[in-house]
Structures are given as structure tokens and as C-alpha cells.
Amino acid sequence: MKSLKKSMDGKPSGLGKIAMFVRNSRQMLKSIGLGAAIFAGLVIYAYGFQVTKVNLQETKSERRQTQLVRILRALAKPDLLTYQYKEFEVNAPIMVPCPPEGYTSPAVDTSQPYMLITPPCAAPGDMVVVEGFHFQPNQSGPLSFIPPSGVKLNLGTIQTDEDGRFRLEVKLPKREANEVNYIRGVTRQRVGMPQLSQTARDTWDKIVETVFLALLATTIGTLIAIPLSFFAAQNLMKDITSPLTSVALNILALPLGFYLGGKLAAWVAALMRPALQMPLVMLAGIGVGVAVMVGGIRWALPQQEESVKPSLFVLVLRGAAIAAALLAGIFSLFLLSSLAMVVGDKLAKALGAFGFLGLFIADLGEILNMALVALVSLAGAGVFAAYAGQLGNRIARQTTPLLAKPLSVLLSALAGAVLLVLTLQAIDWFYQIGDPRITLWAPAVIGGAAGLLLAFLCRPNQELPVGMVIYFIARTIFNALRSIESLVMVIVFAVWVGIGPFAGVLALSLHTIAALAKLYSEQVESILPGPVEAVKATGANRLQTIVYAVIPQIIPPYISFTMYRWDINVRMSTIIGFAGGGGIGFLLQQNINLLNYRAASAQMLAIAIVVASMDYLSAKMRERTI
Amino acid sequence: MLEVRELTKIYEGGVLALDRVSFEVPKGQFLAVIGLSGSGKSTLLRCINRLVDPTSGKIIWDGYDITAASQDEMRHVRRKIGMVFQHFNLVARSSVLTNVLAGRLGYVNPFWSLINRFSRADVEKALGELERVGIRDKAMVRADELSGGQQQRVGIARAMMQEPQMILADEPVASLDPVLAHSIMQYLEQVNKEGVTVLCSLHFLDLVHRYANRVIALNQGKLVFDGLPTEIDDEKFKEIYGREAERVG
Ligand SMILES: Nc1ncnc2c1ncn2[C@@H]1O[C@H](COP(=O)(O)OP(=O)(O)O)[C@@H](O)[C@H]1O
Ligand SMILES: [Mg+2]
Numbered sequence: 001m002k003s004l005k006k007s008m009d010g011k012p013s014g015l016g017k018i019a020m021f022v023r024n025s026r027q028m029l030k031s032i033g034l035g036a037a038i039f040a041g042l043v044i045y046a047y048g049f050q051v052t053k054v055n056l057q058e059t060k061s062e063r064r065q066t067q068l069v070r071i072l073r074a075l076a077k078p079d080l081l082t083y084q085y086k087e088f089e090v091n092a093p094i095m096v097p098c099p100p101e102g103y104t105s106p107a108v109d110t111s112q113p114y115m116l117i118t119p120p121c122a123a124p125g126d127m128v129v130v131e132g133f134h135f136q137p138n139q140s141g142p143l144s145f146i147p148p149s150g151v152k153l154n155l156g157t158i159q160t161d162e163d164g165r166f167r168l169e170v171k172l173p174k175r176e177a178n179e180v181n182y183i184r185g186v187t188r189q190r191v192g193m194p195q196l197s198q199t200a201r202d203t204w205d206k207i208v209e210t211v212f213l214a215l216l217a218t219t220i221g222t223l224i225a226i227p228l229s230f231f232a233a234q235n236l237m238k239d240i241t242s243p244l245t246s247v248a249l250n251i252l253a254l255p256l257g258f259y260l261g262g263k264l265a266a267w268v269a270a271l272m273r274p275a276l277q278m279p280l281v282m283l284a285g286i287g288v289g290v291a292v293m294v295g296g297i298r299w300a301l302p303q304q305e306e307s308v309k310p311s312l313f314v315l316v317l318r319g320a321a322i323a324a325a326l327l328a329g330i331f332s333l334f335l336l337s338s339l340a341m342v343v344g345d346k347l348a349k350a351l352g353a354f355g356f357l358g359l360f361i362a363d364l365g366e367i368l369n370m371a372l373v374a375l376v377s378l379a380g381a382g383v384f385a386a387y388a389g390q391l392g393n394r395i396a397r398q399t400t401p402l403l404a405k406p407l408s409v410l411l412s413a414l415a416g417a418v419l420l421v422l423t424l425q426a427i428d429w430f431y432q433i434g435d436p437r438i439t440l441w442a443p444a445v446i447g448g449a450a451g452l453l454l455a456f457l458c459r460p461n462q463e464l465p466v467g468m469v470i471y472f473i474a475r476t477i478f479n480a481l482r483s484i485e486s487l488v489m490v491i492v493f494a495v496w497v498g499i500g501p502f503a504g505v506l507a508l509s510l511h512t513i514a515a516l517a518k519l520y521s522e523q524v525e526s527i528l529p530g531p532v533e534a535v536k537a538t539g540a541n542r543l544q545t546i547v548y549a550v551i552p553q554i555i556p557p558y559i560s561f562t563m564y565r566w567d568i569n570v571r572m573s574t575i576i577g578f579a580g581g582g583g584i585g586f587l588l589q590q591n592i593n594l595l596n597y598r599a600a601s602a603q604m605l606a607i608a609i610v611v612a613s614m615d616y617l618s619a620k621m622r623e624r625t626i
Numbered sequence: 627m628l629e630v631r632e633l634t635k636i637y638e639g640g641v642l643a644l645d646r647v648s649f650e651v652p653k654g655q656f657l658a659v660i661g662l663s664g665s666g667k668s669t670l671l672r673c674i675n676r677l678v679d680p681t682s683g684k685i686i687w688d689g690y691d692i693t694a695a696s697q698d699e700m701r702h703v704r705r706k707i708g709m710v711f712q713h714f715n716l717v718a719r720s721s722v723l724t725n726v727l728a729g730r731l732g733y734v735n736p737f738w739s740l741i742n743r744f745s746r747a748d749v750e751k752a753l754g755e756l757e758r759v760g761i762r763d764k765a766m767v768r769a770d771e772l773s774g775g776q777q778q779r780v781g782i783a784r785a786m787m788q789e790p791q792m793i794l795a796d797e798p799v800a801s802l803d804p805v806l807a808h809s810i811m812q813y814l815e816q817v818n819k820e821g822v823t824v825l826c827s828l829h830f831l832d833l834v835h836r837y838a839n840r841v842i843a844l845n846q847g848k849l850v851f852d853g854l855p856t857e858i859d860d861e862k863f864k865e866i867y868g869r870e871a872e873r874v875g
Pocket of ligand 1: 638661662664666669
């Protein structure tokens with residue numbers, strides 16, 4: 001009985017001990033872990049202090065501190081206002097050396113500012129005391145010695161106290177004369193109202209440049225980011241699929257279409273050249289072009305689907321009409337851009353002070369002209385790709401497997417080869433390998449083989465997730481671009497287009513495109529799927545679904561993100577000048593390098609004001625859109 | 627005539643939402659689809675216009691194999707099938723008229739619709755459909771300013787713009803209070819009387835009795851009943867809704 005009892009209360013206590021030990025050791029492990037973490041943290045920060053050269057000794061040294069005080073004081077007095085000054089000069093006679101009979105200076109009018117020199121005559125190189133009375137208080141100015149010859153010899157600087165007095169001990173120059181010399185004190189007096197200093201005016205100019213730089217970059221970035229953002233939206237891309245034949249035909253058709261589009265644009269430009277000096281002809285041309293375009297489209301694209309299928313003849317006619325309309329459109333745009341350039345140049349000369357409006361029109365024309373080549377090339381690529389895609393779909397679905405399979409194998413091999421060769425050509429352009437075995441034959445064989453393999457692995461009518469591939473590529477590009485700061489990008493652009501605001505615009509635009517495309521696409525991904533499904537269920541095609549169900553949903557967030565981005569771009573553009581991107585940063589950097597801290601302070605103040613008001617403005621406007 | 631044969635849908639996560647479901651719907655019928663939530667009603671209706679791609683099985687409509695249609699061909703099929711949703715699925719920031727006109731998108735030339743140009747006839751038709759559901763005066767109002775019942779009427783007007791031969795209504799009245807429910811159901815009934823086949827999933831048996839010609843019931847993806855509404859006795863009810871369910875209607 002006893003032993004049982006013993007063992008019974010012995011057992012729990014033993015278990016308790018083990019439990020306690022386990023608990024203790026767990027606690028200990030925890031403590032050790034914590035200690036190790038703290039130690040690791042210490043090491044990391046110590047290393048951080050070392051590599052960032054934290055030097056407290058330096059911050060305390062006398063020299064640094066006086067410098068800091070000087071800079072801070074300069075910063076506290078931004079160079080914004082100047083005054084007109086009137087110079088005030090007072091002359092007092094002195095004999096050097098003393099004449100034998102001695103010299104007493106004539107009596108002075110003590111109601112006016114005057115100076116007393118003691119003694120009134122002295123030997124060259126002697127010290128004399130110059131005292132001034134009734135001067136402007138708290139002013140400074142030069143004190144000079146004027147011998148009879150009239151030259152000015154600097155003696156020092158006078159600084160008057162609040163009563164308008166000063167006292168200065170100066171050493172006379174080693175010059176002798178028989179006549180009276182003069183000591184001249186000059187102070188300056190403010191007259192009139194304060195005016196904006198030159199620095200303030202320069203700062204204003206640059207701040208305007210800065211804000212517009214940000215505006216342009218945001219506009220360009222937004223315009224390009226909006227269409228691109230759809231490619232990076234998973235919910236739109238995920239159900240885009242197409243069979244391999246279609247993909248292969250697309251890959252083959254895209255570069256071809258791009259190339260032919262470019263050729264077409266060049267051809268139109270060449271055709272237009274004779275008309276370029278005749279604005280009226282151009283105007284008429286635009287009118288005719290637009291009329292042909294609208295008429296052609298109206299006639300060729302009936303608003304409703306017809307109940308009877310149109311005959312082949314009509315279909316061909318319609319195709320021709322649409323082609324003509326497109327061509328007319330391209331012609332009109334080219335004419336419009338050239339007209340804008342010509343008229344803009346004329347206006348710039350005629351408008352005088354508002355000449356910048358003319359220049360703006362001319363620039364717009366030039367931008368349109370440059371963009372047109374790209375647009376026509378892209379349109380060519382688009383048209384070719386669309387037809388190639390349809391053709392591919394037909395081949396994959398409507399031909400017998402006996403025909404579809406070999407076609408898909410052939411096209412896929414060809415597309416693989418073309419794709420890889422083009423890629424290698426691009427790489428060659430960067431690295432100048434210059435070896436056709438590497439840049440032509442090897443990729444052609446490898447790409448072809450990969451295409452073959454893929455074609456054998458896929459059924460001819462198997463739908464491949466093309467949309468997701470595009471989605472991932474778009475995402476990757478945006479992420480890569482976004483991770484390069486615009487301050488770094490601007491260096492490349494400054495090399496290309498020269499240091500100045502334009503380089504800043506380009507760099508900021510590129511960064512804006514990447515950043516906004518990402519933000520926008522996330523907004524597209526978070527729209528309500530219901531309305532999209534509903535519109536899709538009516539039989540709308542993909543583009544219609546985007547226009548009717550996606551775009552109405554994304555307008556408010558797009559506006560809000562654009563405002564937000566403008567805000568960021570204003571901030572960025574204030575410092576992008578440090579790297580050669582123009583704007584106020586350029587001025588700021590110059591003034592800092594010249595140790596002109598009061599001017600720098602004016603620019604910092606301007607930046608602070610602009611950034612703060614932009615912040616406020618964008619917040620207000622974002623509130624309104626939601 | 628709509629034939630559904632051995633229709634099976636397995637979602638990506640492995641959920642078996644439809645399990646070899648087969649039935650036929652003659653032209654002009656008002657078919658109710660019932661079942662607990664999660665039983666596969668929405669999946670079934672969405673397979674029919676291919677908002678969801680079935681895993682296997684066939685859907686044949688007037689001899690045309692919907693399951694084999696390409697995405698392009700689906701555009702032509704879908705425009706003849708109107709759809710009405712539980713949460714209306716209107717585009718909130720667009721006007722009522724634009725929402726209704728969206729029902730024409732399958733017919734109009736894409737180019738013109740992209741720049742928001744509809745023919746006069748289409749606009750007239752849209753206003754007519756709004757008239758029919760009694761909210762013509764709201765045509766220019768933003769869709770999200772309407773009440774739930776009004777939004778569902780817009781949904782019906784949008785479906786009717788398609789000149790559909792069939793309407794798929796996925797719990798069209800589940801988010802509305804009972805009084806409004808009847809008015810919406812009456813519009814569907816009227817449309818059905820004009821010859822349009824209606825497939826409507828419903829929650830309440832009284833609505834089934836009142837409006838449907840025929841009922842099918844799903845339970846965990848399986849078809850467990852196919853017959854007349856009056857044939858649902860207590861035993862059938864328990865089979866459809868489970869043993870614990872209490873009959874209230
Ligand atoms: N998109 C989806 N992905 C995965 N599972 C889904 C999806 N949609 C529905 N399901 C599942 O399929 C089953 C049937 O759903 P659903 O057709 O919506 O039923 P009901 O409409 O009858 O409520 C449910 O278990 C649901 O969780
Ligand atoms: Mg449901």
C-alpha cells in the first residue's frame with residue numbers, strides 16, 4: 001500500500017520534472033535563438049555603419065560645424081528678393097605725408113553723413129583711424145584711398161552699426177603726394193520696393209519647365225500604358241487561346257506586316273513630298289482623304305448584319321473599299337502632320353510673343369509624323385496577324401487531320417526558326433557577334449527543331465494558352481523597366497538627345513509606362529467579373545466586351561492612378577536634373593556645386609511648394625473621381 | 627430543342643460540379659432548375675452558353691453542337707441565347723440605355739459599336755424593351771442608381787435585345803424581395819409565351835409551381851428529378867433537398 005502510494009505520487013512528479021525540463025529547455029532554446037538574432041542584428045548594423053562611413057568625430061569637428069552653420073544660415077535666407085540701391089559716397093581729406101606746417105582738415109557739415117580721420121595727416125604706411133557718422137545703418141561698403149591721380153586703392157570694408165556709425169583702423173598705402181588725398185567711404189542704400197531677384201526669376205522659369213516636364217511625361221506614359229495594361233491583366237488574357245498553326249502563322253506574319261507597314265508609310269511620305277510646299281493643296285488633300293475614308297467605311301461596313309449573305313463580288317468590292325479608306329486615312333494623317341509643321345513654322349514667325357504656340361503646332365505635327373511610321377507599321381503587323389490568325393484557325397479546325405498535321409508541323413518549324421533568328425539578330429545588334437553561324441544558322445536549326453517538337457507534341461486543333469504567354473512576357477518587361485529608376489534611365493536618354501528637359505521627359509515617360517501599366521493592369525484584374533460575363537454572353541466579341549464592360553469599370557481608378565503618377569512625376573522631375581534631365585534640379589545642382597547656397601535655398605523652397613501643392617491637388621482630384 | 631447529353635464539369639480544383647447530366651428541353655418550354663446551392667445549377671446554365679467549358683458530354687441545340695463550336699462560332703450561338711443573372715450584372719457606370727444596347731453587340735458591326743454608334747432602329751428597339759418592363763423614363767440614368775428590381779428589369783431588357791430563342795435565367799429573383807420576384811417572373815413568363823424557351827434556376831418551390839412547365843433537380847451535380855412540378859411529393863423533395871430539409875412552400 002505504502003509503496004503503491006509512493007510510486008503513485010512519484011510518477012506524476014517524475015513526469016512533471018520531464019515536462020518542466022522540456023519546457024525549460026524549450027524556453028532556453030528560445031532565449032538562445034533570441035540572443036543569436038540580437039547578435040546578428042548588431043553585426044548587420046555595425047557593418048552598415050562601417051560601409052556607410054558613419055563618422056561622428058567628423059560631425060563634431062569645429063571646421064565642419066562652422067560650415068554647417070554657414071550653410072544652414074544661407075539656406076534660411078533664400079535668394080528671392082533684391083532691392084535697387086543708391087550709392088552714397090563720402091570723402092574726407094588726408095595729407096600724406098604731413099606737410100611741415102602741419103594740416104588740419106576743413107570743417108565738415110555734421111548734418112550730412114561725414115567721416116573723421118585721426119590724425120588728419122600721417123606718413124605713408126602709417127595707421128589711421130577712420131570714423132563715420134550719420135551713415136545708413138547696418139550697411140556695408142568699400143573704403144578706398146584716392147590719391148590726386150584719381151585711382152582707387154582699396155583700404156577695407158566698412159560696416160555701419162544701427163546708429164549709422166563705423167570705426168575702422170586702416171593702414172595708409174606707401175604713396176606720397178604734395179596735394180590732398182581723399183579717403184572715400186561708399187555705402188549703398190535701398191530705394192524703392194523689393195523686386196524678384198534674378199535667382200527667383202530663373203527658379204520660376206525652371207519650375208514651370210519642371211511641372212510641364214512632369215505633365216508631358218505623364219501624358220505620354222498614360223497614353224501608351226493604357227493599351228499595354230490590358231496585355232498584363234490576367235483575367236483578360238487567360239482565355240485567349242489559339243491552335244499552334246495559328247500561333248505559328250502569327251509569328252510569321254507579324255514581322256512581315258510590320259516591315260510592309262513601314263514600307264507603306266515611307267512610300268506615302270515620298271509621294272507627299274511635292275505637295276509639302278503648298279498648304280492649300282494639303283488642306284484640300286486632307287478633305288478628300290477624310291471624305292474617302294468616311295465614305296468608304298460607311299459603305300463597306302453596314303451597321304447591321306444583312307439577312308442575305310452578300311455575294312463574293314460585293315465582298316471583294318467592300319474589301320477594296322476598306323483598303324482604300326485605310327490608305328486615305330494614312331494619307332490624310334500624313335498631310336495633316338506636314339500641314340501642322342508648315343503652318344506651325346509660319347505661325348511661330350508671325351505670332352511674336354505667342355510664337356511658342358506655333359512651335360507647339362509644328363512639334364505636334366512632327367510628333368504625329370514620327371508616330372505615324374510606327375503606327376502604320378504596327379497597324380500592318382496587326383492586320384497581317386489578324387488574317388494569319390483566322391487562316392490558322394481555319395486550317396486547324398476545318399481541314400482534315402491528314403492535312404492539318406503536316407501544315408502545323410511545317411509552319412511551327414518555320415515560325416520557331418524565324419523567331420529564334422530574329423532574337424539572335426537583336427542580340428547580335430547589341431553585342432556585335434558578327435558570326436552568321438551563331439546568329440543565323442544555329443538559331444534557325446535549333447528554333448526549327450523546337451517548333452517541330454512542339455508540333456509533334458500538340459494535336460493540330462489543341463488550344464494553346466497564348467494569352468498567358470503574352471501576359472507573362474508583358475509582366476516581365478514591365479517589372480524589369482519599373483525596377484530601373486528614371487534617374488538612371490535619364491543618363492541613357494541624355495546621351496541620345498542631349499542633356500536637358502527632353503531627356504527627362506523621355507526617361508520619366510518610359511518609367512511611367514512601366515509603372516502605370518502595372519498599376520492599371522491590377523485595376524483591370526480587380527474589376528467585377530459579372531458585367532464582363534454578361535456582355536460576353538450577349539455574343540459580343542473580345543474588343544466589344546472590353547469597350548462595354550471593362551473600360552467603364554476602370555475609368556475611375558485609371559484617373560486616380562494617373563493623378564497619383566503625375567504627383568510622383570513632379571517629384572521625380574524636380575531631381576531628374578541632377579542626372580541631366582533638365583528642370584529645376586539642374587539649376588539646384590549647379591548652385592550647390594558653386595556653393596551658392598542662398599540660390600539653392602530658393603530652389604529647394606520652390607520644390608517644396610510645388611510638391612506640396614501637387615500632393616494636395618492630386619489628393620483632391622482623386623477624391624472627386626471615386 | 628435543346629439536348630444535353632452526359633454533361634460533366636470538373637473545375638480546376640477537382641470539384642465535380644456536374645456529373646453526367648442528360649435531359650432535353652423542347653422549344654418553348656419553361657424549365658425550372660432546382661437544387662441546393664452548390665448543386666451545380668449555375669454551372670449547368672453556364673455550360674449551355676459556354677461561359678464555362680464543359681469537361682465532357684455534349685450540348686446540342688437545334689442540331690448544332692455547341693460544345694464543339696470555336697470561340698468565333700460561339701459568338702453567333704450566344705447572341706441567340708439571352709442570360710439573366712442573380713446579381714443583374716449591369717455595367718454600373720454606364721447608362722441604362724447603353725446597358726440595354728449592349729444586348730445588340732452580337733449583331734451590330736463591331737467597328738461601329740466600338741465607337742458607340744448604334745443604328746436608330748436599335749435605339750428604338752432598346753427604348754421599346756425598356757417600355758415593356760416599365761422603366762423607359764430611366765433610360766438615361768446610370769445603372770447603379772436603380773433599385774434592385776429595376777436593375778433586373780434592365781437585365782431582362784438587355785437579354786430581350788438579343789431577340790433570343792432561349793433565355794438562361796440563373797436565380798433571377800434570389801436577390802429580390804418576394805413581391806418584386808413575382809413581377810420579374812411575370813416578365814419571364816410573358817417572354818416564354820412569345821415562344822422563347824426559358825431555363826430558370828429557382829430557389830422557392832412556390833415559384834416553380836406557379837411558373838414552370840417542367841422541373842429538373844440537381845443534387846451534388848447529379849440529375850435527381852425530371853418531371854412536372856406537381857410530381858414533387860414529400861419523398862422526392864427529401865431526395866432533392868436532403869433528409870433534414872423541411873418543406874415550407
Ligand atoms: N469557378 C469555379 N471553380 C471551382 N469550383 C467552382 C467554380 N464555380 C463553382 N464551383 C463549384 O462547383 C459546385 C457547383 O457550383 P454552382 O454551379 O455555382 O452551384 P449552384 O449554382 O447550384 O449554387 C460548387 O461546389 C462550387 O463550389
Ligand atoms: Mg448559382
